[in-house]
Amino acid sequence: xxxxxxxxxxxxxxxxxxxxxxxxxxxxxxxRQVAAVFPRERRPMAEVRELTVPGEGGAVPVRLYRxxxxxxxxxxxxxxxxxxxVGGPDNVDAVCRDLAAGAGCAVLNVDYRLAPEHPFPAAVRxxxxxxxxxxxxxxxFGADPRAVAVAGDSAGGNLAAAVALLARERGVRLAxxxxxxxxxxxxxxxxxxxxxxxxxxxDAAAMARCLRLYRGDADPADPLLAPLRAPDLSGxxxxxxxxxxxxxxxxxxxxxxxxxxxxxxxxxLRRYEGVVHSFFLLPEMFDTGVEALRFAVRRLRAAFxxxxxxxxxxxxxxxx
Numbered sequence: 001x002x003x004x005x006x007x008x009x010x011x012x013x014x015x016x017x018x019x020x021x022x023x024x025x026x027x028x029x030x031x032r033q034v035a036a037v038f039p040r041e042r043r044p045m046a047e048v049r050e051l052t053v054p055g056e057g058g059a060v061p062v063r064l065y066r067x068x069x070x071x072x073x074x075x076x077x078x079x080x081x082x083x084x085x086v087g088g089p090d091n092v093d094a095v096c097r098d099l100a101a102g103a104g105c106a107v108l109n110v111d112y113r114l115a116p117e118h119p120f121p122a123a124v125r126x127x128x129x130x131x132x133x134x135x136x137x138x139x140x141f142g143a144d145p146r147a148v149a150v151a152g153d154s155a156g157g158n159l160a161a162a163v164a165l166l167a168r169e170r171g172v173r174l175a176x177x178x179x180x181x182x183x184x185x186x187x188x189x190x191x192x193x194x195x196x197x198x199x200x201x202x203d204a205a206a207m208a209r210c211l212r213l214y215r216g217d218a219d220p221a222d223p224l225l226a227p228l229r230a231p232d233l234s235g236x237x238x239x240x241x242x243x244x245x246x247x248x249x250x251x252x253x254x255x256x257x258x259x260x261x262x263x264x265x266x267x268x269l270r271r272y273e274g275v276v277h278s279f280f281l282l283p284e285m286f287d288t289g290v291e292a293l294r295f296a297v298r299r300l301r302a303a304f305x306x307x308x309x310x311x312x313x314x315x316x317x318x319x320x
Contacts, residue, residue: 027085027116027213043097051140055129057122061111062130063089064141065100071142074105074149074175074304077131077163081154081281083210084115084123092153095281095293099151102297105304106141108134112159119216124224127159128166135172147307149176149237149300153280154202154249155210157182161227161256164237174237176303178296180280181242181249182256184228186211186220190251200246202277207248228256233263240299241269242292247277270295 047066052059066073076099080092089096089109100107112126131150138145150167152160157179164177188208197204215225223230241257243250250271257269272279272288280296283289 042094043101045097045100053130053133056125057113057118060113060126060129061089063093063096063109063111065096065107065109066142067100067104067106072138072144073142074103074147074300074307075134075138075141075143076100076103076105076107076178076300077127077134077148077150077160078107078109079112079127079150079152079156079159079163080109081152081156082114083207084120084155084158084214085210086114092156092281095153098283098293099297099300102293103300103304105147105149105300106143108141115210115214115216120214120218120222120225123155123159123214124162124166127163131163131167131174132170132172144308146173146310147175147304148172149174149178149303151178151180151296151300152182153180154277155183155214156180157253158184158225158227162224164239165223165227165230165233167237168235175307176300177237177239178300179239179241179253179256180292180296181244181247181277182227182253183207183211183249184226184256185252186215186226186229187252188248190248190255192250192252193248196246196248196250196276200248200276202248204248228252228259233260233265236260236263236265238266238303239268240296241267242280242296243269243271244275244277244279245271245273246275249277268299 045065046069049064051062078096080087089111096107096109110130113122134143134148135145150160150163160177167174193204221229239260243253257267260267275288279286279289280292
C-alpha cells in the first residue's frame with residue numbers, strides 16, 4: 001500500500017532535517033533536534049505537577065497530570081520514546097494530556113535516565129520505580145492502586161512491556177499495557193526492517209545506533225531488553241498494541257501481540273496503514289493519529305472500568 005499523502009508531507013519535513021551525506025550527528029545534536037519536533041498545543045488540565053519518585057539510581061523526575069481534581073483516579077504510567085537516548089517528558093506532554101482527559105485518568109510522565117550515560121537496565125529500573133510507587137503510594141498521586149496501567153511509544157513501548165513482565169514476576173497486578181509501535185526485539189532482522197530501512201522517518205541505521213548505545217554489554221536476549229524473547233508471556237497484563245505499516249518496528253510489535261495471545265493474554269493489535277513511526281504523537285499532521293489516539297482511549301477506559309469492577313487485591317505478596 002502506498003504511503004498516505006499526509007505521510008509523504010511528514011517525510012519531506014524529516015528529509016529536510018537530515019544530513020544523510022554528512023557526519024553522524026552527536027547524541028547532543030540528536031537530542032536538540034528531537035526537542036524541536038513536537039510543538040503541539042497543550043490541552044489544559046486541572047492539575048499538572050512536577051515531582052520525584054525514589055529510584056535505585058536516585059530520584060526519578062515525574063510529571064503528574066490530573067484532568068479533574070476528584071480522587072482517586074485510575075493512573076497511567078507513560079514512558080516516552082526516543083531510542084532510550086533522546087526525548088523526554090516535553091515530547092509527549094501533549095499526548096499525556098490527551099490520554100488523561102480522554103481516559104479520565106491521572107498520568108505519570110516519566111523522565112527516565114537516558115543512554116549512553118545510563119545504559120540498560122537504568123531506564124527499566126526508573127520505569128519500574130514509578131509504576132511500583134503508583135501502586136504502593138497511591139495517595140501521592142490521587143490514584144486508585146487497583147487501576148494502574150503502563151504505556152509507551154517506541155522505546156517507551158519497550159519499557160512498558162518490560163515493566164509489565166516485571167509486574168507479573170513481582171506480584172503487581174496491572175490493568176493494562178498500551179504499546180505503541182514498541183521495540184520488542186534486538187535482532188532487527190524482520191521483513192519490515194528490510195522494507196523500510198531508509199526514507200520512512202525512523203531509519204534502521206538510527207535504530208541500530210540507539211540500541212547499541214542503550215544495550216551496552218547486556219545480553220541481547222534479556223527479556224527486559226527484548227520482551228519478544230521472554231520464554232513465557234502468560235500472566236502479563238492485557239495489552240493493546242498499535243503499529244504503523246511503514247515502520248521498521250512493525251513486525252516485531254505485531255509478533256509480540258501474537259505471542260501474548262498465544263500465551264493466553266488478552267491482546268488487541270491494530271495496524272494503521274500508510275503511516276510511519278511517530279504518527280501517534282502527531283495528530284495535527286496525521287488523521288490516523290487522531291483515530292489511533294481515540295482507539296487507545298477506548299481501550300484504556302475499558303481496562304480501567306474492568307479493574308474497578310474487580311475486587312481482587314492489587315498486590316499478591318506486598319513486595320516491590
